[in-house]
Amino acid sequence: MMKPQSKPVALLILALSGWTLDARALDALPDRPPVPKDNKMTPAKIELGKQLFFEKRLSHTSEVSCNSCHDVTGSGTDNQPFSTGIKGQKGGRNSPTVWNAAFMGVQFWDGRAASLEEQAKGPMINPLEMGMPSHDEVVKRLSDIPEYRKRFTQVFGKNSLNIDNVARALAAYERTLITPNSPYDQFLKGNFKAMSPNALSGLKLVQTVGCTACHFGATFNGPQRSGTGFYQKFPLIPGSEYEKKYKLTEDAGRFNATKNELDRGMWRVPTWRNVALTAPYFHNGSVPTLDEAVRVMAKTQLGKGLTEEQVRDIVAFLKSLTGERPKQTVPAPL
Ligand code: HEC
Numbered sequence: 222m223m224k225p226q227s228k229p230v231a232l233l234i235l236a237l238s239g240w241t242l243d244a245r246a247l248d249a250l251p252d253r254p255p256v257p258k259d260n261k262m263t264p265a266k267i268e269l270g271k272q273l274f275f276e277k278r279l280s281h282t283s284e285v286s287c288n289s290c291h292d293v294t295g296s297g298t299d300n301q302p303f304s305t306g307i308k309g310q311k312g313g314r315n316s317p318t319v320w321n322a323a324f325m326g327v328q329f330w331d332g333r334a335a336s337l338e339e340q341a342k343g344p345m346i347n348p349l350e351m352g353m354p355s356h357d358e359v360v361k362r363l364s365d366i367p368e369y370r371k372r373f374t375q376v377f378g379k380n381s382l383n384i385d386n387v388a389r390a391l392a393a394y395e396r397t398l399i400t401p402n403s404p405y406d407q408f409l410k411g412n413f414k415a416m417s418p419n420a421l422s423g424l425k426l427v428q429t430v431g432c433t434a435c436h437f438g439a440t441f442n443g444p445q446r447s448g449t450g451f452y453q454k455f456p457l458i459p460g461s462e463y464e465k466k467y468k469l470t471e472d473a474g475r476f477n478a479t480k481n482e483l484d485r486g487m488w489r490v491p492t493w494r495n496v497a498l499t500a501p502y503f504h505n506g507s508v509p510t511l512d513e514a515v516r517v518m519a520k521t522q523l524g525k526g527l528t529e530e531q532v533r534d535i536v537a538f539l540k541s542l543t544g545e546r547p548k549q550t551v552p553a554p555l
């Protein structure tokens with residue numbers, strides 16, 4: 222077991238070695254995500270949510286489940302630039318990981334959903350994703366399966382099979398998808414051998430180069446208060462060679478959700494947790510590797526070019542943020 226006072230010890234050692242610390246960037250991942258009062262987590266609810274997460278009948282053609290685009294036996298994404306929904310259709314955004322989504326103040330690249338519960342209702346009726354004609358149709362389909370009727374009654378009470386409870390169960394399951402104990406977390410808790418010298422150099426670099434102006438906090442995406450997003454412009458510094466190459470300005474970002482001119486090109490700052498697993502990168506999945514994503518960020522957000530050694534060390538640091546993923550087994554269909 223880790224001693225609770227060990228984080229200050231880690232900080233002290235870093236301070237003694239001559240660092241100017243940005244303490245905001247040095248928080249271990251909390252053991253538990255925030256849970257809304259009206260959606261307490263219970264084992265039966267989590268189990269039902271997991272069943273629904275893998276349920277292909279939530280899609281019109283029974284081809285895709287949530288897991289098709291967010292593979293929780295792996296990275297929590299599909300590792301494709303754009304996801305494939307029913308009838309082979311491609312959407313226009315990269316699938317973010319569901320691992321640790323429970324810590325995000327808002328959901329989606331543009332933050333347009335305020336909670337996991339709200340988010341979960343979207344894909345089922347998105348024509349390019351699961352393509353159901355309506356939430357009523359989703360409920361009707363599940364109600365035709367006796368085992369689901371029984372499970373909803375057990376978890377939520379009589380006549381409780383409705384879309385809000387479908388979303389609640391999915392969200393309760395997603396709140397179990399957290400990845401503690403990355404090498405970085407172990408380091409903060411006092412295991413100083415958990416991070417390699419390159420990774421430690423990378424930790425220092427993300428602070429000195431300026432990445433942690435935006436990527437700070439336990440999940441490295443700024444303050445995360447439930448329902449409140451932390452957005453930044455991307456690309457912040459226009460005109461780099463990457464803008465055209467990776468089509469970085471074609472999608473107007475948060476403007477699409479709010480129609481507010483000030484939101485054009487604004488994006489939620491994404492987490493660095495497990496980012497080494499979730500290639501390709503950015504909202505349009507246009508950048509295939511993590512080292513290239515780091516170069517793009519340094520140039521577009523900070524106007525800086527990095528040496529190859531710096532890129533290597535920052536990537537080593539980002540890799541130290543890969544946590545332990547509780548093993549997920551695919552449930553048998555009901
Ligand atoms: C066809 C692929 C596809 C399916 C099916 C799908 N998703 Fe997604 N999911 C995406 C994409 C793409 C995004 C990002 C969209 C955006 O930001 O505009 C996303 C975003 C999310 C997010 C937000 C994560 C974050 O960090 O912002 C969560 C959570 C999520 N999906 C959960 C689910 C659940 C639960 C289901 C099943 C009900 C589901 N998804 C079905 C592709 C899919």
Ligand code: HEC
Pocket residue numbers: 330427430431432433434435436452453454455457488489490491492496499501502503504505514515518519522523535
């Ligand atoms: C001014 C704010 C800002 C700064 C500074 C910044 N970033 Fe980002 N970062 C963002 C935003 C916003 C995005 C999301 C871009 C998008 O929508 O595709 C992002 C995305 C990323 C991604 C891709 C994540 C994913 O899941 O695809 C990585 C990796 C990343 N940043 C690393 C860095 C590194 C390393 C630095 C320093 C060299 C840095 N960032 C500096 C705001 C910033």
